[in-house]
Amino acid sequence: MIRTLSQFLPRSYSLCTMCRMLQSFLLVLVACTSISPSAADELSDGVIEWVQSKPGGYYNADKLEIRRGDPNDETSPLGVFAKADIEPNETLMRIPTECYIHVWDEAKNMNLDDMEGATEAYNHNMCLLAQKTKREMQLQDKSEFAPYVRYLNNQRRGQLPATWSDYGKELLQDLLPPGSDGVNWMQKFKGKCISSTDTFEEQVLAVTKQRAFDDAMIPLWDMVNHDNGRINTENTSMYDKDGIRAWASRAIKAGEEIYMSYDKCKDCMDVDEYWGTPEILRDFGFVEPHPHRFVYTDQEIWFEVWESENGGEKEVRWDDYEIDGSCDPN
Secondary structure: OOOOHHHOOOOOOOHHHHHHHHHHHHHHHOOOOOEOHHHHHHHHHHHHHHHHHOOOOEEOOOOEEEEEOOOOOOOOOEEEEEOOOEOOOOEEEEEOHHHOEEOOOOOOOOOOOOHHHHHHHHHHHHHHHHHHHHHHHHHHHHOOOHHHHHHHHOEOOOOOHHHOOHHHHHHHHHHOOOOOOOOOHHHHOEOOOEOOOOHHHHHHHHHHHHHEOOOEEOOOHHHOEEOOOOOOEEEOOOOOOOOEEEEEOOOEOOOOEOEEOOOOOOOOOOHHHOOOHHHHHHHHOOOOOOOEEEEEOOOOEEEEEEEOOOOOOEEEEEEEEOOOOOEEOO
């Protein structure tokens, strides 16, 4: 059944507002880069060497490189790229659990049948992981994760909207759907998980939020970027005893970027049913390429905006959003 947004959204929140929101996000974020240009190569090389020094650790150095999306632009984002043709099913990397910073012994299980309980468990685990990551970052070169910690300590501040200036957050909040926590989620952690005034602890929480896989930080794998329209990898569960292994899901040509999904991943527990483009911006600090997804649980609607291959025509794809939280495309 084809329906229009005006049937569900508040009168003040129209499709035009949504388009304006995305355009504004892109203008604000276009210059974002995750790490200082001069340090990027040295830091990523250090992580690669460290991972490969561990039993079972592997990085396909003959066919992969970590570099800027535009090699001639030192402000463009870092990514993992093919520097030679890669065959389908060819292994890209293996990260043993020994390299993870994780809190599995203390983490609470998340049950998506109880969304309130799942949110509480997620926040609990995020707090534990941020505190453990903080301790390792403070140890610096004395940490058992030293090469990875150096990479984390060099992450640029202000990547997530929650860490923007008050004026920037106010502008963005005006564009977000009513009730969105896109700029103020960090408040629930202050005074409990982190200090209300410590800027280092705020940065650690932001880095953990941005780079964690729920209850673990996974080096190298967290350098692979997200694009639901161009996913070209598959991987084992991060909870496998030997760690995570990623491989090419199709033939990848030299020069192509390696992509995964941050919300349709192996261990994501169907998060894409209630998570969309605004949540990607909130948690990772960028506006994802098309398709853009929007989920309005109160209005029980779910839709994606897809773009044609030539970057012109847009198509809206709807799903009927069921009361129990599942998406039924029929």
